[in-house]
Amino acid sequence: xxxxxxxxxxxxxxxxxxxxxxxxxxxxxxxxxxxxxxxxxxxxxxxxxxxxxxxxxxxxxxxxxxxxxxxxxxxxxxxxxxxxxxxxxxxxxxxxxxxxxxxxxxxxxxxx
Amino acid sequence: xxxxxxxxxxxxxxxxxxxxxxxxxxxxxxxxxxxxxxxxxxxxxxxxxxxxxxxxxxxxxxxxxxxxxxxxxxxxxxxxxxxxxxxxxxxxxxxxxxxxxxxxxxxxxxx
Numbered sequence: 001x002x003x004x005x006x007x008x009x010x011x012x013x014x015x016x017x018x019x020x021x022x023x024x025x026x027x028x029x030x031x032x033x034x035x036x037x038x039x040x041x042x043x044x045x046x047x048x049x050x051x052x053x054x055x056x057x058x059x060x061x062x063x064x065x066x067x068x069x070x071x072x073x074x075x076x077x078x079x080x081x082x083x084x085x086x087x088x089x090x091x092x093x094x095x096x097x098x099x100x101x102x103x104x105x106x107x108x109x110x111x112x
Numbered sequence: 113x114x115x116x117x118x119x120x121x122x123x124x125x126x127x128x129x130x131x132x133x134x135x136x137x138x139x140x141x142x143x144x145x146x147x148x149x150x151x152x153x154x155x156x157x158x159x160x161x162x163x164x165x166x167x168x169x170x171x172x173x174x175x176x177x178x179x180x181x182x183x184x185x186x187x188x189x190x191x192x193x194x195x196x197x198x199x200x201x202x203x204x205x206x207x208x209x210x211x212x213x214x215x216x217x218x219x220x221x222x223x
Contacts, residue, residue: 004155033210042215043156043201056210090155097208099144103155 002026004093004104012110018079021107025072025093031055032074033101034066037088046089049074050097081111115139116204118214125221131189133217135202138183142204146211147176147187150199159200160187192221 005024013019025032033056034046045058049068066076072093078085088108092101117136125131135145144163148156162169162176162185169176175188189196202214 035213043213045210045212048210055208058210092155100158101146101211103148103157105153105155 004091004102006089006091006104006107008107009105010108010110012112013081014112015081015083017081018077019081019109020075020077021089021091021109023074023076023091023093023104025074025091026102029093029095029102030072031094031097032068032072033092033094034074034076035090035092036060037090037106038086043090046076048097055097078109083111085109086111115212116202116214118202118217120217121215122218123220125192125219127192127194127221127223129192129221131192131196131219131221132186133200133202133219134184134186135204135214136182136184137204139204139206140183141206142212143207144205145176145178145185146203146205147174148201148203148213150201150216156201189219192219194221194223197221 007022031050033048035043037043048056052068063079068074088106090106092103094101146161147159149159150156160171160174164180173190178185199216199218201216203211205211
């Protein structure tokens with residue numbers, strides 16, 4: 001059974017640019033959540049999608065957005081990148097909200 | 113406001129010893145308490161989880177102890193091995209709300 005796949009694994013972007021990250025959940029999983037992981041703040045919740053609808057949203061600025069497609073694949077977008085956006089972005093999928101999250105290996109974003 | 117407080121930040125344990133990581137929470141609506149293990153370059157992986165209707169859950173060398181009245185829970189790793197060296201996160205969830213994570217404990221098991 002394939003796990004959660006995140007692409008790309010690594011990204012280097014310049015301040016002011018925008019970036020799109022992709023997440024393919026485990027087959028059959030309808031819930032996809034995104035977390036930002038940094039050494040100082042740990043794992044912080046960005047948003048959750050369930051059956052193409054945003055179900056929950058964390059306390060991040062509007063520059064962070066996401067969406068989910070009919071096949072449950074999800075993308076998150078960060079516009080007008082700032083140095084502080086450098087982090088590991090993790091996607092997690094589950095059949096129902098939150099229970100038994102399976103995380104992907106993440107996308108390491110570096111903003112220079 | 114940090115909803116789940118985890119300690120210690122780092123821990124060094126001798127091989128064969130017991131590793132203990134503690135977490136405390138304030139929100140009494142939390143009803144699901146998982147622990148995650150993360151190795152470098154990987155995402156967190158679910159290790160073991162507990163609900164507040166039981167005080168202890170054991171899976172192999174890993175045990176969660178849960179104290180509802182104190183609003184605390186802890187992870188015990190018995191017979192710690194070098195392969196257990198990783199970062200451990202406690203988390204909590206209330207109903208269908210997102211998981212809230214502690215800030216993590218970096219465990220090093222030395223021979």
